[in-house]
Amino acid sequence: MTIRLHCFGESGNSYKAALALELSGLDWEPVKVDFFAGEARSDAWRTENPMGEAPVLVDGAFRLSQSGAIQQWITDRTGTFGGAGDERYEVLRWVLWDNHKLSSQAGMTRFLVNFLPADKRPDAVIAFTQGRLKAAYGVLNDHLAGRDWIVGGGPTNADLSCCSYLYYPEPFGFDRTDWPHIDAWLDRIAALPGWKHPYDLMPRALPGPAA
Secondary structure: OEEEEEHHHHHHHHHHHHHHHHHHOOOEEEEEEEEHHHHOOOOOOHOOOOOOOOOEEEOOEEEEOOOOHHHHHHHHHHHOOOOOHHHHHHHHHHHHHHHHHHHHHHHHHHHHHOOOOOOHHOOHHHHHHHHHHHHHHHHHHHHOOOOOOOOOOOHHHHHHHHHHHHHHHOOOOOOHHHHHHHHHHHHHHHHHOOOOOOOHOOOOOOOOOOO
């Protein structure tokens, strides 16, 4: 049975799960969540997923939300991206760091800058989160100096989690050229067999130009 991932292209958290599925070689298909039309806030959606979020993975009767949990499910299913030995805890450490320090701030900032009407954008909040993001980019950039991957000798969930919002074309205060080690790392991930940009991997919830 084909795994179904309820997701949408604009969601970096959906991309974490979709990219892990794609690179793992599992048989899966994306199912569009009409997020901007309010589907994730509907009673029907919350009956299936009380957290009211995307992505949601469905494999037969099994359902799972939260990108980090889905990535771990893929690791347990395929043996990929989890790290070896004690590196597993380092992978988990970076996934948790990303969820708290990087993706959460990047996702909110990108939403505020690009998906709200101009007169609704809270400039002070955007400036504050961009400052927090600059600190996170510095941590990641420094860590990647002299290494190809965040943990160990190959890509792991740490990489697939931390990279998620950094490929999007919409401006939110991140310029790859300002962070040379992140820039080179993103190129290495994009060179992996099977890699796809989020807008090529998942259906978009809003019309827009190509990536």
